[in-house]
Amino acid sequence: MIARLCEAGDLTEDWRPSFERVPRHLFIPDKVWEDGTNGPTRLGRSEDPYAWLNLAYSDQPVITQLDDGDCSGRGYVSSSASMPSIVAMMLRRLNATHGMKVLEIGTGTGWNAGLLSARLGARNVVSVEVDAELAERARKALADAGHQPQVITADGMDGWLPSAPYDRVLATAAVQRVPYAWVAQARPGGLIVTPWGTSFHNGALACLTVDNHGTASGYFGGNVAFMWARSQRTPHGSVEDRVRLEHDYVETHTLLYPREPVSDFDASFAIGLRVPGMKSTVVFDGDRVGPNFTVYLMDPVSGAWASWRIDQGADTYIVRQHGPRRLFDELEAAYAWWRQAGRPTHDRFGLTVNESTQIVWLDSPDQMISWRV
Numbered sequence: 001m002i003a004r005l006c007e008a009g010d011l012t013e014d015w016r017p018s019f020e021r022v023p024r025h026l027f028i029p030d031k032v033w034e035d036g037t038n039g040p041t042r043l044g045r046s047e048d049p050y051a052w053l054n055l056a057y058s059d060q061p062v063i064t065q066l067d068d069g070d071c072s073g074r075g076y077v078s079s080s081a082s083m084p085s086i087v088a089m090m091l092r093r094l095n096a097t098h099g100m101k102v103l104e105i106g107t108g109t110g111w112n113a114g115l116l117s118a119r120l121g122a123r124n125v126v127s128v129e130v131d132a133e134l135a136e137r138a139r140k141a142l143a144d145a146g147h148q149p150q151v152i153t154a155d156g157m158d159g160w161l162p163s164a165p166y167d168r169v170l171a172t173a174a175v176q177r178v179p180y181a182w183v184a185q186a187r188p189g190g191l192i193v194t195p196w197g198t199s200f201h202n203g204a205l206a207c208l209t210v211d212n213h214g215t216a217s218g219y220f221g222g223n224v225a226f227m228w229a230r231s232q233r234t235p236h237g238s239v240e241d242r243v244r245l246e247h248d249y250v251e252t253h254t255l256l257y258p259r260e261p262v263s264d265f266d267a268s269f270a271i272g273l274r275v276p277g278m279k280s281t282v283v284f285d286g287d288r289v290g291p292n293f294t295v296y297l298m299d300p301v302s303g304a305w306a307s308w309r310i311d312q313g314a315d316t317y318i319v320r321q322h323g324p325r326r327l328f329d330e331l332e333a334a335y336a337w338w339r340q341a342g343r344p345t346h347d348r349f350g351l352t353v354n355e356s357t358q359i360v361w362l363d364s365p366d367q368m369i370s371w372r373v
């Protein structure tokens with residue numbers, strides 16, 4: 001795995017010794033799930049040791065918990081060992097060197113905290129995990145692997161004040177809003193690296209530099225999809241829960257095909273910025289990827305939804321919209337804006353976070369695109 005990561009340019013020479021000293025399989029629990037098109041499938045070390053080890057050393061995320069550990073849940077991924085190439089890329093972007101103190105948010109298996117400890121020294125690493133059981137398992141795996149950074153059971157959205165200030169803050173759970181505690185607990189000149197997204201798009205990597213006045217600012221860059229930090233998840237709910245037979249709707253037709261607005265990384269990133277609170281789900285006929293499908297756009301807060309029906313060979317596509325927002329119209333307008341703006345890639349956008357606001361801009365902080373308190 002290490003050779004493959006180096007060959008692909010994902011793992012650089014400075015991080016290679018840490019990867020060699022901290023074997024990933026020591027952090028993978030015996031019972032895991034493999035991600036697939038039909039959802040997670042169970043994989044046990046004792047039942048299939050070869051497949052288990054193979055998964056541990058493939059460039060894949062390994063799912064280690066569903067539904068926050070609730071066995072009766074619906075199968076939502078709530079913890080995993082992140083994909084090795086993404087771990088390596090984020091460590092590279094963190095630009096951490098010996099002697100720096102790092103705060104990691106989202107200990108998960110502890111592998112990343114182990115990699116950081118091997119490079120920076122365990123006393124310079126603090127890792128916060130919201131789930132007590134996962135934190136305990138990570139502490140044990142880290143100790144077994146010979147590293148003992150501080151692993152704290154707490155809500156990482158508050159950072160970890162007792163060990164502040166930090167030179168680097170690395171989040172391995174995605175946020176829609178960067179907690180100000182991370183900025184306040186970083187040293188001036190420090191760096192915050194975090195997956196960041198919207199309810200429509202998860203997500204891009206934000207790399208923010210903290211200044212002397214308590215503001216963090218920087219560009220997005222990198223395609224990373226992470227599970228949301230617990231308190232920043234958009235509420236779950238299926239299409240059946242939200243799109244009900246008794247709902248009235250307005251029906252129109254469109255020529256717009258969903259591929260670019262829904263699936264293109266840069267287009268959907270920009271649309272998510274312009275259309276807050278909108279989730280999307282694609283339902284294929286017969287539950288298999290095929291030419292006929294419906295895109296559902298939903299706002300869990302207001303209850304508004306839109307369905308966008310694609311039948312192969314049709315001249316136009318039927319759109320139905322219900323509720324206080326016209327979600328399809330909002331998406332169409334945001335997509336038109338993105339095209340008119342010259343189809344900017346996500347790495348031309350940036351983020352500025354201060355104590356009261358979070359501003360997303362295009363090219364420079366004076367070109368504001370979206371604003372949140």
Ligand SMILES: C[S@@+](CC[C@H](N)C(=O)[O-])C[C@H]1O[C@@H](n2cnc3c(N)ncnc32)[C@H](O)[C@@H]1O
Nearest residue numbers: 079106107108109111112130156172173229230
């Ligand atoms: C993708 S996993 C992290 C992978 C981990 N860095 C590793 O090396 O295995 C994301 C983790 O973030 C944790 N998490 C989610 N919300 C959190 C929060 N508010 N504070 C701390 N941890 C959180 C989840 O429980 C999960 O274990």
